[in-house]
Amino acid sequence: MAVPHPRPDPAADAGPAAAAATAPFVSVRDLTVRFVSRDADVKVINGVSFDVLKGEVLCLLGESGSGKSVTMRTLIRLLPPTARLGGTVTIDGIDVLGLPRNDLKRLRGSLAAMIFQEPMTALDPVFTIGQQIGEALVEQKGMSWADARARALQLLELVQIPSARRRLDNYPHELSGGLRQRAMIALALSLSPKLLLADEPTTALDATVQIQVLLLLRELQKELGMATVFVTHDLGVAAEIADRIGVMYAGRLVELGAVAEIMDAPRHPYTEGLMRSTVHAGMRGKVLDAIPGAPPDLADLPPGCAFAPRCRSVREHCLAVEPAAETVGPGRIVRCLRHGDDPAYAASAPLAIG
């Protein structure tokens, strides 16, 4: 299935300074994902590379269709059978893409666990919360049901569910949205994963509940020292939880860096536009500086830079050449010709967008 690909040495890639002691816990190199069906071949991820260190939160930020969720799901190969994967994904030394299908169980739950956006569809409606957490412990850790129930109770207390003992015997529909999401976090933590994957876990929640769940996740992540990949479309959420942000657009990571650096001084025109157009206090009465147009169709990506048709700094050169990832500072990567030292960009004519 996967296209044969020379495996780069992650240590060599990150530079000699990053030696074995600080070797990244998760390493993704040149990841490509295509969804192939009889009449379509859609390139969803087009060469994504990043690392996640132990105890670090990386936020993947992007709009719908940018490939942020697919990238995350690839980490535990939670993709439909039509997906064709390329590149390498290593978690704690395990080559995820090379793993036989039957061994994926080893990976899911105990090494990496996932929290989904909609707890009502992710939890099984016909089993109680206690049964669902208990099942994981009995199946994977060989616990007795009595021990598993005791551990499930501890977990519900860990995620700060009030009157946890009573909640063990509740079905998902008997819980409020916030409690359901907490129960799913407890389920994800049940096998003590070293990597937590969170796919928009607070998007469906009310504002007052969203901030509670965000703070809980931040607390748990610090306490348990988990590496975390957090997918969101909301800049505000990313600012609350991320150590680093990776901005995705049309299946590529267009900007990567520390959260404060990106929020203070975005370098990619898309990130800049996103910041400018996000509504916040003090914008009343002003016309919003929106990014024109709409995200591109992944089945029909334009040549060159995918953001070029919406970009304010677009030049003729951008339509022809796809920008490579440029390192523009320590740990700061931008995919934009404006930041390269390509004389052709400087020489080519600016274009009007529209």
Next chain:
Amino acid sequence: MTLAVVPENPRLPVSADPRDRGGPMQPMLLVEDLKKHFPIKGSLFSPSRAVVKAVDGVSFEVAKGETLGIVGESGCGKSTTARLLMHLIQPDAGTIVFDGDPVGVVRGIPVDELQRNMQMVFQDSYASLNPRLPIADSIAFGPKSHGLPKSEARERARDLLGMVGLNPRLFAERYPHELSGGQRQRVNIARALAMHPRLVILDESVSALDKSVEAQVLNLLVSLKDRLSLTYLFISHDLNVVQYVSDRVMVMYLGRVAEIGPVERLYEAPQHPYTRALLSSRPSMDPRRRVSVPPLSGDPPNPVNPPSGCRFRTRCPLAEAVCAEIEPPLAALPAFPAHKVACHAVAAASGHSGTAVPV
């Protein structure tokens, strides 16, 4: 706004509208004690029926040409209020007065005329369009069924598409699935405008859009409002967006109005403990000043059996004995008559020890 049509007399912009009946001082919409209780059917063995008090005595007014924002969490009754105003569901009690004419009573305006003057844009842009109709037909459907000849209705549809920023030559014959989310929402806005409404209810209309597209649609809504002298009722859970578009804001909690007031006042000096919590629940947008303590614990309670007295008291940091006994009335602050709050801690002589002193 630059797009505004300059009326003959700039001091009377709204009454330049020939459809205006009540004059500029008459509110566009006056809602008095609106109620909707949904019974939950008991089963064969437990015939006792519970009632969801989705909207329980809501009163407010919307002035001509203004935007009233409604915020609140899920289950607070904001969408039910919108549907009651549109008469998509029938209110159990309460009166609605549209530009001086009571709705649905003898000598008032009939419901179908109200619905012509009041249109709604929903959250799900795809579900609210007919997948089998080209979008121009969807937009022309309303005017056609109200008696406009087919060719004129289609002409109007094409004009409206242009007005919402979609080139009619390229888009008129497309089907909803061929458009992006932002484009579909523009179509929904065009369809709402096809009946030349005076009031448009926007129920989470930008919530499902991507951020970069949301800003475009918000700009469109603001410019359309000026161009067509519209009045908006803007429902959203996004406090930043509501602050951006609204002139006044109404905060709802479990079917009741907690606080209502001018937008600057409400965001700068919120009086109700719930409004304060809601405002401080917003992410800080600054990684160096992160929120460290959640302003509220727990979820909103179930609207089936709301707490006695003040409905917010179970989550309120200021709750006292009086809050469980007496439901606080929505009362204007003495210093700011336009700012109304339903809280014992704010009202004078309510029996509450009053830790919050009105600013």
